Amino acid sequence: MKKIILMGRSECGKTSLTQAMRGERITYHKTQYINNYDVIIDTPGEYAENKILGRALALYSYEADVVGLLASAIEPYTLYPPNITCMVNREVIGIVTQIDRPGARADLASGWLRNAGCKDIFFVSSMTGEGVAEILEHLREPGDILPWDE
Numbered sequence: 001m002k003k004i005i006l007m008g009r010s011e012c013g014k015t016s017l018t019q020a021m022r023g024e025r026i027t028y029h030k031t032q033y034i035n036n037y038d039v040i041i042d043t044p045g046e047y048a049e050n051k052i053l054g055r056a057l058a059l060y061s062y063e064a065d066v067v068g069l070l071a072s073a074i075e076p077y078t079l080y081p082p083n084i085t086c087m088v089n090r091e092v093i094g095i096v097t098q099i100d101r102p103g104a105r106a107d108l109a110s111g112w113l114r115n116a117g118c119k120d121i122f123f124v125s126s127m128t129g130e131g132v133a134e135i136l137e138h139l140r141e142p143g144d145i146l147p148w149d150e
């Protein structure tokens with residue numbers, strides 16, 4: 001699998017998506033530092049919210065093949081400036097999270113991600129599992145076997 005690093009503001013759903021992609025039970029656990037798993041790097045939201053801590057995201061992006069920029073469908077505004085993806089020498093995909101939430105505005109969040117420069121945008125709910133397989137398929141490399149292949 002290609003390795004993905006998940007970035008986005010606090011509570012946008014990075015850890016929940018990590019759990020959903022790994023087939024784990026969804027349990028709330030505040031991320032305090034960077035968690036480097038086999039094919040997923042989960043980062044704390046504060047790193048995306050603070051200019052100095054943000055440097056850690058720049059460095060850790062080199063550990064990944066793909067950068068996942070997350071925006072939840074319930075965010076009232078975005079942190080991402082226009083065309084931020086040109087700062088990264090990795091593929092950057094947009095991931096709209098929490099699409100199952102009442103009042104979710106997936107269109108708003110995907111607009112912000114597109115404005116940030118993401119060409120591919122995925123829509124997921126870590127609670128229902130919707131859209132999670134599409135991200136895994138995107139990360140699949142030749143020879144990889146995913147659970148639904150068997």
Ligand SMILES: Nc1nc2c(ncn2[C@@H]2O[C@H](COP(=O)(O)OP(=O)(O)OP(=O)(O)O)[C@@H](O)[C@H]2O)c(=O)[nH]1
Nearest residue numbers: 010011012013014015016031044045098125126127
């Ligand atoms: N309904 C719903 N709730 C979600 C979803 N994803 C995350 N949540 C909830 O949103 C809250 C924050 O989720 P986390 O996955 O911990 O968010 P995070 O981006 O890892 O946050 P930090 O670790 O603080 O950066 C938790 O209460 C989750 O249960 C989703 O797809 N649907």
Ligand SMILES: [Mg+2]
Nearest residue numbers: 014015030031
């Ligand atoms: Mg987290």
